[in-house]
Amino acid sequence: MEALHHCLPFSQGSVPDEEATCSIEDAIRFIQLSALPASSEVVQIDRADGRILAETIRSGCDVPGFDRSTMDGYAVRTSETTGASEENPAMLRVAGSIPMGSAPPVTLGEREAWAVPTGGFLPAEADAVVPVEAAVISEGEIRLSRPVPSGDHVTRRGADFSAGEMLLPEGWTIRPQDVGVLAAIGRTRVKVQRPLRVGIVPTGLELVDATAEPSSGEVREVNSHLIGVFLRRLGAIPIISEVVRDDTDELTYAVLRAVTDCDAVVVSGGSARGERDVTGRVLHRLSDRTMPSVSFGPGKPTRIAMVHGRPVIGLPGHPASSFIVLVLFLARLIEGMQGSSRRAACRHTVRLAAPIPLRRRRETYRLVRIRDGWATPVDGETGRLSTLFECDGIVVVPAEGDGLRTGDQADVITW
Structure with a gap:
């Protein structure tokens, strides 16, 4: 741990360095080493589908048990x-x-x-x-x-599985067919990870509940619903708080309450620079250890802090930017904290139907629409919901070079 602390750009109760950034890999590694360990429970196999094993399963007998x-x-x-x-x-x-x-x-x-x-x-x-x-x-x-x-x-006896054979590793996400195998070897109860409870704290003076009729200058709050559904896909339990105003004291109270009840916390909005953007200041004030923003676009800024041993992540308020951070960062973090071998996102190759220029010398991510192996960049700003609505993949634009040209092969992340 100490060696990692020397090589990672974190601070402890210090004033945030607005220019400092770290990589996604460093951020995930830091949190996994700093966070409190996840707990486990024993469940009946009939309730184990989709759960993450907290033990290695070996066969206690030959299957079949006879010729x-x-x-x-x-x-x-x-x-x-x-x-x-x-x-x-x-x-x-x-x-x-x-x-x-x-x-x-x-x-x-x-x-x-x-x-x-x-x-x-x-x-x-x-x-x-x-x-x-x-x-x-x-x-x-x-x-x-x-x-x-x-x-x-x-x-022959033991043709399926032999006594002592390793069948399912720790971290495996249990499938229906795995439940059948468990029954065949006589394992009716298994130890699994408890689902992570992830608090979601939406922030913003302009936000109202999705059931409300917005008045002039107000918008319906979107991100908590988006984040919550995504977390459920990962096997986590979202705990959504009421919308918090852009106020340091209110956000401080909301974060402290969330870390008391949850394994991790996501603060939606208020993480960029600006007079009303208080998330960074609150996280630095509360943090056991704070890291700089995660360096990727257009999801920057993504604030990270450890508060009472719980990771607190500050996401961008724009839904499209927030979703990119969910897929590229939060999914991997939750999977790692749960010890899961499952990956919500997968990476494969497509060809580009239109060019994607590189605006800054850093790895960049662009929302795309994929049809028949070709990816078309989705036009629109990250603050527009239509940009997110029309996409079904994220293309990775390498930091080297001037971007990607029409016809180039590119890595795309889907979920």
């Missing part, structure tokens, strides 16, 4: 069918049948066959099954006119 047939047919010893032909068929006595769910009463006798159902338990020393439709039965004997290959229509 079994994959067809209705007759269990045989293949060595007794060697050389079988139409002229010299192998004749095996049908000694009996093994009901589904029952163990065979005896070891397979010499030149014997036993009738078995699909999924049925094979008698010892049987190593193949002759399907019913391929069997010729005459006077209590099965007539085989060709050799039967060993392993035909048989699933």
